[in-house]
Amino acid sequence: MxxxxxxxxxxxxxxxxxxxxxxxxxxxxxxxxxxxxxxxxxxxxxxxxxxxxxxxxxxxxxxxxxxxxxxxxxxxxxxxIEFQYAGMEHQSETALSGMWLFLATEVLFFGGLFLLYMIYRQQYADAFIEASRHTELVIGSINTVLLVTSSAVFSWGLGRAQAGDNRRLFWACVAVVVLGSAFLLLKGWEWHDDLDEHLFPGRGFSITGPNAGGAELFWFFYFVATGLHGVHMIVGVGLVAWLAWAARQRRFSAGYFTPVEVVGLYWSFVDMVWLCLYPMLYLVDRASA
Known part of the structure; x- marks a missing residue:
């Protein structure tokens, strides 16, 4: 370098x-x-x-x-087209490369978090199983459906942007904002229930017995991972809302839709992170419950 x-x-x-x-x-x-x-x-x-x-x-x-x-x-x-680029293709390729580079750093960040989870999952297997059974499986499953649906809708909206259809892109972005906001509201409700049940690690932690220490590690990971994902979700909802505003102003065309592609990469990454978190947090040995 x-x-x-x-x-x-x-x-x-x-x-x-x-x-x-x-x-x-x-x-x-x-x-x-x-x-x-x-x-x-x-x-x-x-x-x-x-x-x-x-x-x-x-x-x-x-x-x-x-x-x-x-x-x-x-x-x-x-x-x-910004003044430093030879043309739209050059500008678009550079912007997309920059987003891919940013997402690579995000993979390293979340990858380290997932690696710690796997290490402690092996060391405290029984504790993680017990702790996971206190998570809200129904809410987690609904949120998974919401995010997968939002990515499908955004992909459709990208196709509309490439065709220069600002009106349909606008409504696709509005739908994604609604789905993303619903995800955040449900996650906030779930956190409220978790705190009411004294599942936050520390004094007064509700899980006792020989698995208490490992269960606290699980719930520490739960709050850190879902909190970081929630922050990324808030940023993503804001970016998609900005796209909706720009589409409302008819800023995009068949020759210019790079911002939609860049935001789409980010939104898909946030979706993929949740698809990794969902089984790690909600499905730990549920079949034997």
Missing amino acids: SNPRRRLAILSGVGAAAAVLFTGVRRRPAPAYAPAHDADWAQAEDREAQLAAVQRGEPGSGGYYGTWKTGSPDAAVAAH
Whole structure:
């Protein structure tokens, strides 16, 4: 990782993903060109006029330095292309690469948590079985159905975005926000019940006997894992709500839907994390109960 160009490429990818998520629907001003000699002023004025035309998204205005041909796909979506990219394909690939890099760090983060679970699951097998039987299986199962359904709806909405159908994308995002919010409400209700039953590790923990120590470890993992997942869910619901607003403003088209793809990757990851947590928390040896 000592190569400066490799570091620059990685930072560019992460930056592109962030730019698409938070500033992608509006174009940042291109950097002004400062001529070094008086003879360059005419060329500078021509370039600034060309950049201004591109920023206004005028069809056929040409790209930076005249590289975009009249009527090209890039010219049609020029208002959405940031100044540092050669075209929409370059910008989209960079943004998606940045999101994949971010998700790779998330896999390492949750992977370490899951590894600790597996280690202690082997050491305190009976305690984990007993502790898991105090979880709310019905609520956990309903939440699983909600998240899987939300991912299916979002995938359908992505297809609508690729077709330039902002109206159907808007309603798909609204449905995902509703499903995600329902998940969070049910999880909050479940936490309330768990606390009422004194299942939070520490003084007054309700599970006693020889398995008490291992049961506390299970419930410590439960609250940490579901809490972190809940934070990711809140961020995801916010991002999808932003997509709904952007679709309502008709910001997307068949040539520009990168933000939908980037948010879709994040939402699918959050869904996959829950699909790992569900059997680990709710299905530990339930068949023998």
